[in-house]
Amino acid sequence: MRYMATYDFMETLRTTNQWLGATAQAIGSYPAVAMMPNPAFQWLAAWGEVTERSFSRMVTKPDWGIYSVVGEDGRDHIVEVDVEVSKPFGDLIHFKVQGRKEMPRKVLLVAPMSGHYATLLRSTVVSLLPDCELYITDWHNARDIPVSEGKFDVEDYTLYLVDFMKHLGPQTHVIAVCQPAPLTLAATAYLAGEDPKAQPRSLTLIGGPIDPDATPTDVTDFGNRVTMGQLEQSMIQRVGFKYKGVGRKVYPGLLQLSSFIAMNADKHTKAFSDQVNRVAKGEASEHDKHNKFYDEYLAVMDMTAEFYLSTVDRVFQRREIAENMFEVDGKMVDIGAITDVAVKTVEGENDDISAPGQCVAALDLLTGLPDNLKASHLEPGAGHYGIFAGRSWRNNIRPLVLEFIDANSGPRLVADSEVAKPKKAAG
Incomplete structure (x- = not known):
């Protein structure tokens, strides 16, 4: 094909x-x-x-449709969607609220690259915007990216996250939803080894397949039922002449x-x-x-073939993140090197995409992180969508995440050669 x-x-x-x-x-x-x-x-x-x-x-990118937000002064403030960092395969965008002082909580929301646009997290954005200075990864449709821009696989994705985190600075709190959770964890570990001062203050992983084999589902176990050759033959196509990415190998959105x-x-x-x-x-x-x-x-949206195939191969089949054997740009990433970034996992009891156990597995990999900087939450009765955009998110999970962010804010009390003093993490 x-x-x-x-x-x-x-x-x-x-x-x-x-x-x-x-x-x-x-x-x-x-x-x-x-x-x-x-x-x-x-x-x-x-x-x-x-x-x-x-x-x-099916071929139209949805608009964010977020035009204003009510501030603490009770007035509506206009929201502008500004491109903070522009890259060929994805941008870092900022929801800039006009006439409002910069909020103390700086949050980077990492959106999935799994078939839908970042606007899938619109309700998540709306719920966080009144209380946070909010940024989000806005991944581009691969059909619109010329072949001349080169490849984009899981390592490139991870390095994009590294660049975004460096740009936002060390007082950032990162929330990764679903698919990007393993790579966001890897990006943080990469910074821990290469540029520790650029690490975010906290990392919240929501419903992500850190260890797909911890509790297999039909979705996460798919990669174990087929070979890479079968996947490439049945799922990969080349973009047609209608789009700028003509000739690029993709896993088509349709x-x-x-x-x-x-x-x-x-x-x-x-x-x-x-x-x-x-x-x-x-x-x-x-x-x-x-x-x-x-x-x-x-x-x-279309995904690049190399991103889709390397995700299945390295995250699901070889379980490089779960085994702490992930390599980026020729450098081995050690998740145990994370020593002062508070990490919280969130799972839904009825999640049939990334079942309970897959995300919380991240805490066992954080061997260098004190226990009081680790936290987890299992939401009773919640499915996959509910833990980041549904009623469970709005009523229960969002307040817990904001509490976790607040408990792990402030300057790092750490010398250049020392490990940060642990702060108590909210449960």
Whole structure:
């Protein structure tokens, strides 16, 4: 499948379905149709509207849609999304709140590169913005990156995080959500060995596969059921001529989306048919619950082939992070070298993507970190999405994370050759 023809074939199918939806909506919406009322035409227009919207969203990067935030003074403050650091494969962006003093909590939110854009964490951003000076990694769609920019694998990803942490400074608190948790831990360990003063003050790892074998799930165990050759042959394609990244090997977003939907096909089919009925009855709206969810869920991005394959190979199959044998740029990364960065893990009891045990495994790897700088939390009844964006996050986890950040803020009381004095970490 490593050909442009297969990539273009998927894009052709998507474009055709988008066109069919738009055509059906137009036919069902002709004024002349209203002269002879027929539910079939209403249903046709509704099916067309939902279909066109669904397939057009698959290639559209969602907007952050965060325009203001209420400050401590009770006033709305305009939010600007500024690019703090620009790189070929991803930017560091800052949610700059106009007219508000810089907040004492400086937080770097590390977004996943797993098929969706960083906007998947929009609700997480909204919940943290009133209380934090917030930054986030904004990864780029690989289809839009020219081949001349070179490769991007797990080592490059880790070095990007290292650069972002250095840029923000040592008083930063890092929160990594899901997929980037192992590489964020590795980036912190890399700094511990190469530039200890640039390490963040704290690191919160949420639902990440530090040790995928600790409690295997269908998702994390996938890499053990296939060979790398099978993965490359079945998942990797070359970007077609339509995009700037023409010729680049990628794991296409449309292919990823088909896998996402297949996992819960019945649920998505029902949601689609129910929305068609709501539109036909005039009960739907532009920003209703269905559109709000699927505008984000269907918006997918391509990953570079080398990032996808090296993630499966090194994080899931060879378990280099779990075994503390990860190498970056020819240098062995020792997680035990982290001695003064407070680390907290967060897991959901019902997480079927990164099950309980996979993330908390990080604490056992931190052999050089005092126990009072380690913390963990298992959220009862919470699934994967809930621990960073759902009710569990808003009501329980977010307050705990902010408490953990506050308990580990302030200057490092450490000489150049000494290990930092441990501070008590919030549980």
